[in-house]
Amino acid sequence: MTELSQERRLVTSIPGPKSQELMARKVAAVPSGIGVTLPVFVTRAGGGVLEDVDGNSLIDFGSGIAVTSVGNSAEAVVRRATAQLADFTHTCFMVTPYEGYVEVAEQLNELTPGDHEKRTALFNSGAEAVENAVKIARSYTKRTAVVVFDHGYHGRTNLTMALTAKNMPYKEGFGPFAPEVYRVPLAYGYRWLTGAENCAEEAAAQAIDMITKQVGAENVAAIVIEPIAGEGGFIEPAKGFLPKIAEFAKANGIVFVADEIQTGFCRTGQWFACDDEGVVPDLITTAKGIAGGLPLAAVTGRAEIMDAAHAGGLGGTYGGNPVACAAALGAIETMKELDLNARARRIEEVMKGRLHAMQEKFAVIGEVRGRGGMIAVELVEPGTKTPNAAVTAALAKACHAEGLVVLTCGTYGNVLRFLPPLVIGEDLLNEGLDIIEEALTRA
Structure with missing residues (x-):
């Protein structure tokens, strides 16, 4: 060519x-x-x-x-995916596994924020990753409520439509939606009524007050947030907001989930956008930039949380497809080399x-x-x-x-x-x- x-x-x-x-x-x-x-x-x-x-x-x-x-x-993506295509296209990792899946999991465990012991599960799309992160958090905490933020976007499946803030075109006419989802303010500096300089403190206080009073922190399984809101307008939360929310989650036994589907893999000038303020999420969802264009997504997180789901409780026929895994290894190789x-x-x-x-x-x-x-x-x-x-x-x-x-x-x-x-x-x-x-x- x-x-x-x-x-x-x-x-x-x-x-x-x-x-x-x-x-x-x-x-x-x-x-x-x-x-x-x-x-x-x-x-x-x-x-x-x-x-x-x-x-x-x-x-x-x-x-x-x-x-x-x-x-x-990208050369490495094409080379690795082509070689894998010639060997085999699919076996289903849950039936007869293969090394590529394990290798991608190892890379993600190493690259994502935090030096704690981690596990990674692979899926097909960002929405699927977010949905599984919620499943894992619920299994671990034995709680049901999920907290999300104004302007957030998390996908188009039934649960992730409920997590997504914007009605048109994502939700209009597609309800009813999954229950036990609660939305709180995001620190959107440009549009914060009392000004950007007060935004992080006030937005965090409002969000935490709403969670405490309207939901009950003891009922919340997961707080799910994009470190930079993507579809909602590339809103970078006011500095200090993310750490405050992460601290609140930790203090109350809530799983803090960073949705890095749009922000991950060097997109923001760091491997992950959470790195900017040193926030270490309990679980991190990735997709989009992960595999150079092939469908792949992941949930990576603390070993004890990821291991909470029973055997057979996570998975999917195509999750971690071998060709997509090969492409992901090629994409990560390219990111490091260049x-x-x-x-x-x-x-x-x-x-x-x-x-x-x-x-x-x-x-x-x-x-x-x-x-x-x-x-x-x-x-x-x-x-x-x-x-x-x-x-x-x-x-x-x-x-x-x-x-x-x-x-x-x-x-x-x-x-x-x-x-x-x-x-x-x-x-x-x-x-x-x-x-x-x-x-x-x-x-």
């Missing part, structure tokens, strides 16, 4: 005629509930670009929602530098935030903090037309988020930022 040229190249309008033909087939064959952000059909991808059926080459600021951090066709934590920190330096300069020029940018290769801008009505979803959608559309893949998010639909592959070239990174600046100028 010829090497994929790392350049933006538009030979048709976006989407091109072949993509439009394929989209018509998609509409006829696939339910409308499965939406598409940008209807270009990809034939090849890697580095920082996606090539479509019409021969266009687009800059990728989405990474398949933080999945292809090592690129879409020092993708350093790459992520450099992406933050470049992006925040440019975006803060844009904020000076454009009153529509309320806040620039995020860490590493997980950066966002919150867009507002100029002179206010009123969410501006309309301009957010218009900006995304303008970027797409120019061959830049960007995603939106946020509880109010007013956040433009950037998740470039951590292997993207700096020239492409800056070209993408040029497109964003031009779109802001026009908006």
Whole structure:
């Protein structure tokens, strides 16, 4: 295969005629509930670009929602997965096991925060990992309640829809939801009523008061939180908030679960976002960036908690598929060899530098935030903090037309988020930022 040229190249309008033909087939064959952000059909991808059926080459600021951090066709991922494919595709680890699963578990036990004894169980998706973390916590504590946070996103299964804050499009019409789920405030500095400087202290106090008074700490099996809220708007909780919640959990025998599905594996410039404040979760859920694009997820945590479930109580036919495990080992190898934590920190330096300069020029940018290769801008009505979803959608559309893949998010639909592959070239990174600046100028 010829090497994929790392350049933006538009030979048709976006989407091109072949993509439009394929989209018509998609509409006829696939339910409308499965939406598409940008209807270009990809034939090849890697580095920082996606090539479509019409021969266009687009800059990728989405990474398949933080999945292809090592690129879409990283050499080590392809090499290891190909070798495994040739040996066998599946046996079911619960029937006849294989070394790859154990090796991935060993790597995760080593890489995740804390030097305590750990165990890892492998699954297929982030939602499945979160669901299993709750099962494990309930089995260990013999309690039922689960506490989650405003703006949190944890998945699309019945239980994880209950854990997820945002109604549309994730929950609307899909209830009733799993019981015994309680939501408390998140330290969202930009929107905290008394100001960002009071946010960590006040939000933690409010959350702990609600748990204590409305649920009873002695009834809570798990507190589940994203160290940076992903779908909710790339909200980095005010410094000090996470440690306070973790301390409260520890003091009350509650399992503290860090959902690092979007933030894990070098995405924030550290192996895991919890590392930033030295928070050591009892359980940590991972997926997305774990296997270079193959479906894999994990729950890693304290041995005594992970071992609480009875034999046969955890698992799944495809969980820890051997090809996905091989890909994960290739992805971790790539992250270490290329020092993708350093790459992520450099992406933050470049992006925040440019975006803060844009904020000076454009009153529509309320806040620039995020860490590493997980950066966002919150867009507002100029002179206010009123969410501006309309301009957010218009900006995304303008970027797409120019061959830049960007995603939106946020509880109010007013956040433009950037998740470039951590292997993207700096020239492409800056070209993408040029497109964003031009779109802001026009908006």
